[in-house]
Amino acid sequence: MLRLKDPKTRREAFERLVKEYSEPLYWVVRRIVLNHEDANDVVQNVFMKAWIGLDNFQEESRLSTWLYRIGLNESLDFIRKQKNQMISADNPDAGALAQQLMADDYFDGNETEALLQEAVAQLPDVQRAVFTLRYYQEMKYSDMSKILNTSEGALKASYHIAVRKISEFFKQRD
Amino acid sequence: MIQEEQILKEKVGQRNCFKVPEGYFDQLTASVMESLPQQEQKARTTVLRKFFYAAACAAIAVLMGVTYYFHQDNGRVETAAAAPESNYYDEMSDYAMIDNMDIYVCMAEE
Numbered sequence: 001m002l003r004l005k006d007p008k009t010r011r012e013a014f015e016r017l018v019k020e021y022s023e024p025l026y027w028v029v030r031r032i033v034l035n036h037e038d039a040n041d042v043v044q045n046v047f048m049k050a051w052i053g054l055d056n057f058q059e060e061s062r063l064s065t066w067l068y069r070i071g072l073n074e075s076l077d078f079i080r081k082q083k084n085q086m087i088s089a090d091n092p093d094a095g096a097l098a099q100q101l102m103a104d105d106y107f108d109g110n111e112t113e114a115l116l117q118e119a120v121a122q123l124p125d126v127q128r129a130v131f132t133l134r135y136y137q138e139m140k141y142s143d144m145s146k147i148l149n150t151s152e153g154a155l156k157a158s159y160h161i162a163v164r165k166i167s168e169f170f171k172q173r174d
Numbered sequence: 175m176i177q178e179e180q181i182l183k184e185k186v187g188q189r190n191c192f193k194v195p196e197g198y199f200d201q202l203t204a205s206v207m208e209s210l211p212q213q214e215q216k217a218r219t220t221v222l223r224k225f226f227y228a229a230a231c232a233a234i235a236v237l238m239g240v241t242y243y244f245h246q247d248n249g250r251v252e253t254a255a256a257a258p259e260s261n262y263y264d265e266m267s268d269y270a271m272i273d274n275m276d277i278y279v280c281m282a283e284e
Contacts, residue, residue: 014210018203026202030192040198047206109191116186135179136188160176167178170185 001063004054014054018047021064025071031132032075033082034097034117036106042078046071061146068147076125097121119169123162130155131162 003013025046030039049070057066098114101107107114120128129148133139134155141152148155 011207011210015203015207018206022202022206023199026194026199027190027192034192036192036194036198043202044206044209048209051210106193106195107191108193109189112186113189113191116182117191135182136190163176163179163182167182170182 001059004057010054014051017050017063017067021067022047025067028068028071028133028137029075031136032072032129033078034101034121035104038078042071042074046074049074065143065146069149072129072147076129079125079128115170115173116166119166120162122169123165126150127158127162127165130158131166134159135163 003009004017022043026039026043029042029046030036033039033042046067050067053070057063061069097118098111101109101114101117102111109117120131123131126148130144133144133147134141141155144150144155145152150158
Protein backbone atom coordinates (compact mmCIF):
# COMPACT_ATOMS: atom_id res chain seq x y z
CA MET A 1 0.00 0.00 0.00
CA LEU A 2 2.89 2.35 0.79
CA ARG A 3 4.24 1.84 -2.72
CA LEU A 4 0.84 2.84 -4.12
CA LYS A 5 0.81 6.03 -2.06
CA ASP A 6 4.35 7.04 -3.09
CA PRO A 7 4.19 8.86 -6.45
CA LYS A 8 7.59 7.44 -7.47
CA THR A 9 6.52 3.82 -7.16
CA ARG A 10 2.78 4.21 -7.69
CA ARG A 11 2.61 3.21 -11.32
CA GLU A 12 4.71 0.09 -10.89
CA ALA A 13 2.73 -0.96 -7.82
CA PHE A 14 -0.57 -0.34 -9.61
CA GLU A 15 0.56 -2.49 -12.51
CA ARG A 16 1.14 -5.36 -10.08
CA LEU A 17 -2.35 -4.79 -8.71
CA VAL A 18 -3.83 -4.94 -12.19
CA LYS A 19 -1.91 -8.11 -12.98
CA GLU A 20 -3.18 -9.80 -9.83
CA TYR A 21 -6.85 -8.77 -9.90
CA SER A 22 -7.76 -8.08 -13.52
CA GLU A 23 -8.78 -11.66 -14.36
CA PRO A 24 -10.91 -12.44 -11.26
CA LEU A 25 -12.45 -8.98 -11.51
CA TYR A 26 -13.22 -9.57 -15.20
CA TRP A 27 -15.22 -12.70 -14.38
CA VAL A 28 -17.25 -10.92 -11.70
CA VAL A 29 -18.08 -8.22 -14.24
CA ARG A 30 -18.66 -10.61 -17.15
CA ARG A 31 -21.24 -12.71 -15.29
CA ILE A 32 -23.28 -9.55 -14.76
CA VAL A 33 -22.91 -7.75 -18.08
CA LEU A 34 -22.72 -11.02 -20.10
CA ASN A 35 -21.06 -9.63 -23.25
CA HIS A 36 -17.24 -9.77 -23.60
CA GLU A 37 -16.79 -6.29 -25.17
CA ASP A 38 -18.98 -4.73 -22.48
CA ALA A 39 -17.09 -6.56 -19.74
CA ASN A 40 -13.78 -5.31 -21.17
CA ASP A 41 -15.06 -1.71 -21.19
CA VAL A 42 -16.30 -1.98 -17.61
CA VAL A 43 -13.01 -3.50 -16.37
CA GLN A 44 -11.06 -0.66 -18.02
CA ASN A 45 -13.36 1.85 -16.27
CA VAL A 46 -12.91 0.09 -12.94
CA PHE A 47 -9.13 0.38 -13.03
CA MET A 48 -9.31 3.96 -14.29
CA LYS A 49 -11.52 4.88 -11.32
CA ALA A 50 -9.25 2.99 -8.96
CA TRP A 51 -6.19 4.82 -10.31
CA ILE A 52 -7.84 8.25 -10.01
CA GLY A 53 -9.26 7.41 -6.57
CA LEU A 54 -6.08 5.96 -5.04
CA ASP A 55 -5.55 8.97 -2.77
CA ASN A 56 -9.12 8.57 -1.48
CA PHE A 57 -8.63 4.93 -0.52
CA GLN A 58 -8.79 5.06 3.26
CA GLU A 59 -7.48 1.53 3.89
CA GLU A 60 -10.58 0.70 5.93
CA SER A 61 -10.93 -2.39 3.72
CA ARG A 62 -8.59 -4.54 1.70
CA LEU A 63 -7.60 -3.39 -1.77
CA SER A 64 -9.34 -6.42 -3.32
CA THR A 65 -12.58 -5.57 -1.49
CA TRP A 66 -12.35 -2.00 -2.73
CA LEU A 67 -11.72 -3.10 -6.32
CA TYR A 68 -14.58 -5.60 -6.32
CA ARG A 69 -16.88 -2.92 -4.89
CA ILE A 70 -16.01 -0.55 -7.75
CA GLY A 71 -16.39 -3.44 -10.19
CA LEU A 72 -19.86 -4.37 -8.96
CA ASN A 73 -21.02 -0.76 -8.91
CA GLU A 74 -19.77 -0.18 -12.45
CA SER A 75 -21.38 -3.43 -13.65
CA LEU A 76 -24.74 -2.58 -12.07
CA ASP A 77 -24.61 0.96 -13.48
CA PHE A 78 -23.91 -0.52 -16.90
CA ILE A 79 -26.87 -2.89 -16.89
CA ARG A 80 -29.18 -0.17 -15.57
CA LYS A 81 -28.22 2.09 -18.48
CA GLN A 82 -28.66 -0.86 -20.84
CA LYS A 83 -32.16 -1.57 -19.47
CA ASN A 84 -33.15 2.10 -19.90
CA GLN A 85 -31.94 2.08 -23.49
CA MET A 86 -33.88 -1.13 -24.23
CA ILE A 87 -37.03 0.28 -22.66
CA SER A 88 -36.76 3.57 -24.54
CA ALA A 89 -36.06 1.74 -27.82
CA ASP A 90 -39.11 -0.49 -27.23
CA ASN A 91 -37.03 -3.51 -28.22
CA PRO A 92 -39.32 -6.49 -28.87
CA ASP A 93 -36.41 -8.92 -28.55
CA ALA A 94 -35.57 -7.77 -25.02
CA GLY A 95 -36.76 -11.08 -23.56
CA ALA A 96 -34.80 -13.36 -25.93
CA LEU A 97 -31.55 -13.20 -24.00
CA ALA A 98 -31.02 -16.97 -24.11
CA GLN A 99 -31.19 -16.87 -27.92
CA GLN A 100 -28.73 -13.97 -28.06
CA LEU A 101 -26.28 -15.87 -25.85
CA MET A 102 -26.55 -19.04 -27.93
CA ALA A 103 -25.57 -16.94 -30.96
CA ASP A 104 -22.64 -15.29 -29.13
CA ASP A 105 -19.18 -16.57 -30.20
CA TYR A 106 -17.94 -16.14 -26.64
CA PHE A 107 -20.64 -18.28 -25.02
CA ASP A 108 -20.38 -22.05 -25.33
CA GLY A 109 -23.16 -23.13 -22.96
CA ASN A 110 -26.16 -25.29 -23.84
CA GLU A 111 -29.75 -24.06 -23.92
CA THR A 112 -30.35 -24.77 -20.22
CA GLU A 113 -27.25 -22.82 -19.24
CA ALA A 114 -28.36 -19.94 -21.48
CA LEU A 115 -31.83 -20.02 -19.89
CA LEU A 116 -30.22 -19.74 -16.45
CA GLN A 117 -28.52 -16.53 -17.60
CA GLU A 118 -31.89 -15.25 -18.84
CA ALA A 119 -33.48 -16.04 -15.46
CA VAL A 120 -30.64 -14.30 -13.59
CA ALA A 121 -30.92 -11.24 -15.85
CA GLN A 122 -34.55 -10.85 -14.76
CA LEU A 123 -33.62 -10.54 -11.08
CA PRO A 124 -33.40 -7.11 -9.42
CA ASP A 125 -29.89 -5.73 -9.81
CA VAL A 126 -28.44 -6.36 -6.35
CA GLN A 127 -30.05 -9.81 -6.15
CA ARG A 128 -28.44 -10.56 -9.50
CA ALA A 129 -25.03 -9.58 -8.14
CA VAL A 130 -25.51 -11.65 -4.97
CA PHE A 131 -26.64 -14.71 -6.92
CA THR A 132 -23.71 -14.63 -9.37
CA LEU A 133 -21.14 -14.15 -6.58
CA ARG A 134 -22.57 -16.96 -4.48
CA TYR A 135 -23.68 -19.50 -7.10
CA TYR A 136 -20.73 -19.32 -9.50
CA GLN A 137 -17.87 -18.14 -7.31
CA GLU A 138 -19.14 -19.62 -4.01
CA MET A 139 -18.01 -16.41 -2.35
CA LYS A 140 -18.39 -16.42 1.44
CA TYR A 141 -21.16 -14.23 2.78
CA SER A 142 -18.61 -12.53 5.07
CA ASP A 143 -16.55 -11.41 2.05
CA MET A 144 -19.67 -10.41 0.12
CA SER A 145 -20.83 -8.36 3.10
CA LYS A 146 -17.65 -6.26 3.00
CA ILE A 147 -17.91 -5.71 -0.74
CA LEU A 148 -21.61 -4.83 -0.84
CA ASN A 149 -21.68 -3.18 2.59
CA THR A 150 -24.75 -5.25 3.52
CA SER A 151 -25.32 -7.59 6.44
CA GLU A 152 -24.74 -11.31 5.95
CA GLY A 153 -28.34 -12.01 6.95
CA ALA A 154 -29.66 -9.71 4.23
CA LEU A 155 -27.36 -11.33 1.66
CA LYS A 156 -28.49 -14.86 2.60
CA ALA A 157 -32.12 -13.79 2.33
CA SER A 158 -31.43 -12.16 -1.03
CA TYR A 159 -29.74 -15.31 -2.33
CA HIS A 160 -32.56 -17.62 -1.19
CA ILE A 161 -35.15 -15.39 -2.86
CA ALA A 162 -33.09 -15.36 -6.06
CA VAL A 163 -32.81 -19.16 -6.08
CA ARG A 164 -36.57 -19.49 -5.55
CA LYS A 165 -37.35 -17.11 -8.44
CA ILE A 166 -34.99 -18.95 -10.77
CA SER A 167 -36.51 -22.31 -9.80
CA GLU A 168 -39.96 -20.90 -10.60
CA PHE A 169 -38.66 -19.65 -13.94
CA PHE A 170 -37.57 -23.17 -14.90
CA LYS A 171 -40.79 -24.78 -13.62
CA GLN A 172 -42.81 -22.48 -15.89
CA ARG A 173 -40.66 -23.49 -18.84
CA ASP A 174 -40.93 -27.25 -18.18
CA MET B 175 -27.41 -25.88 1.07
CA ILE B 176 -31.12 -25.28 0.45
CA GLN B 177 -33.04 -27.90 -1.53
CA GLU B 178 -33.94 -25.61 -4.41
CA GLU B 179 -30.30 -24.61 -4.80
CA GLN B 180 -29.30 -28.28 -4.94
CA ILE B 181 -31.91 -29.01 -7.62
CA LEU B 182 -30.73 -26.02 -9.62
CA LYS B 183 -27.09 -27.10 -9.45
CA GLU B 184 -28.02 -30.62 -10.55
CA LYS B 185 -30.16 -29.30 -13.42
CA VAL B 186 -27.88 -26.55 -14.74
CA GLY B 187 -24.50 -26.94 -13.08
CA GLN B 188 -22.00 -24.23 -12.23
CA ARG B 189 -19.82 -24.35 -15.32
CA ASN B 190 -18.39 -21.10 -16.62
CA CYS B 191 -19.90 -20.90 -20.12
CA PHE B 192 -18.34 -17.58 -20.99
CA LYS B 193 -15.24 -17.42 -23.16
CA VAL B 194 -12.72 -14.72 -24.02
CA PRO B 195 -10.67 -14.09 -27.19
CA GLU B 196 -7.37 -15.96 -27.24
CA GLY B 197 -4.63 -14.15 -25.35
CA TYR B 198 -7.06 -11.62 -23.89
CA PHE B 199 -5.78 -11.81 -20.33
CA ASP B 200 -2.14 -11.74 -21.49
CA GLN B 201 -2.64 -8.26 -22.93
CA LEU B 202 -5.21 -6.94 -20.43
CA THR B 203 -2.70 -5.50 -17.96
CA ALA B 204 -0.78 -3.62 -20.67
CA SER B 205 -4.06 -2.35 -22.14
CA VAL B 206 -5.23 -1.03 -18.75
CA MET B 207 -1.89 0.64 -17.97
CA GLU B 208 -1.78 2.33 -21.38
CA SER B 209 -5.15 3.94 -20.81
CA LEU B 210 -4.23 5.45 -17.43
CA PRO B 211 -3.40 9.19 -17.33
CA GLN B 212 0.23 10.09 -16.70
CA GLN B 213 1.20 11.01 -13.16
CA GLU B 214 2.77 14.31 -14.40
CA GLN B 215 -0.69 15.64 -15.34
CA LYS B 216 -1.69 15.35 -11.71
CA ALA B 217 1.55 17.12 -10.59
CA ARG B 218 0.94 19.96 -13.07
CA THR B 219 -2.57 20.40 -11.74
CA THR B 220 -1.22 20.58 -8.18
CA VAL B 221 1.28 23.33 -9.14
CA LEU B 222 -1.41 25.33 -10.92
CA ARG B 223 -3.70 24.97 -7.93
CA LYS B 224 -0.96 26.31 -5.59
CA PHE B 225 -0.42 29.26 -7.93
CA PHE B 226 -4.10 30.15 -7.87
CA TYR B 227 -4.20 29.92 -4.08
CA ALA B 228 -1.19 32.27 -3.83
CA ALA B 229 -2.76 34.72 -6.29
CA ALA B 230 -6.04 34.65 -4.36
CA CYS B 231 -4.24 35.37 -1.06
CA ALA B 232 -2.37 38.30 -2.64
CA ALA B 233 -5.60 39.73 -4.04
CA ILE B 234 -7.29 39.51 -0.63
CA ALA B 235 -4.31 41.23 1.02
CA VAL B 236 -4.43 44.10 -1.52
CA LEU B 237 -8.19 44.46 -1.04
CA MET B 238 -7.77 44.64 2.74
CA GLY B 239 -5.04 47.25 2.36
CA VAL B 240 -7.15 49.42 0.08
CA THR B 241 -10.15 49.11 2.40
CA TYR B 242 -8.03 50.18 5.39
CA TYR B 243 -6.61 53.15 3.46
CA PHE B 244 -10.02 54.44 2.44
CA HIS B 245 -11.38 53.90 5.94
CA GLN B 246 -8.72 56.28 7.25
CA ASP B 247 -9.73 58.88 4.63
CA ASN B 248 -13.32 58.42 5.62
CA GLY B 249 -12.33 59.47 9.16
CA ARG B 250 -11.39 62.87 7.80
CA VAL B 251 -14.57 63.02 5.76
CA GLU B 252 -16.58 62.14 8.85
CA THR B 253 -14.87 64.99 10.76
CA ALA B 254 -15.72 67.33 7.95
CA ALA B 255 -19.31 66.04 8.04
CA ALA B 256 -19.56 67.28 11.65
CA ALA B 257 -18.89 70.85 10.50
CA PRO B 258 -22.26 71.47 8.80
CA GLU B 259 -23.95 70.76 12.13
CA SER B 260 -22.61 74.05 13.50
CA ASN B 261 -24.24 75.79 10.56
CA TYR B 262 -27.60 74.43 11.73
CA TYR B 263 -28.08 77.13 14.35
CA ASP B 264 -27.10 79.80 11.81
CA GLU B 265 -29.81 78.57 9.44
CA MET B 266 -32.29 78.39 12.27
CA SER B 267 -31.60 81.92 13.30
CA ASP B 268 -31.96 83.06 9.69
CA TYR B 269 -35.31 81.33 9.44
CA ALA B 270 -36.45 82.76 12.74
CA MET B 271 -35.04 86.18 11.74
CA ILE B 272 -33.43 86.66 15.13
CA ASP B 273 -29.79 87.02 16.08
CA ASN B 274 -27.82 84.08 17.42
CA MET B 275 -27.25 86.08 20.59
CA ASP B 276 -31.00 86.27 21.18
CA ILE B 277 -31.24 82.46 20.86
CA TYR B 278 -28.44 81.95 23.36
CA VAL B 279 -30.04 84.39 25.82
CA CYS B 280 -33.37 82.57 25.40
CA MET B 281 -31.72 79.20 26.02
CA ALA B 282 -29.82 80.59 29.08
CA GLU B 283 -33.05 81.85 30.67
CA GLU B 284 -34.65 78.35 30.50
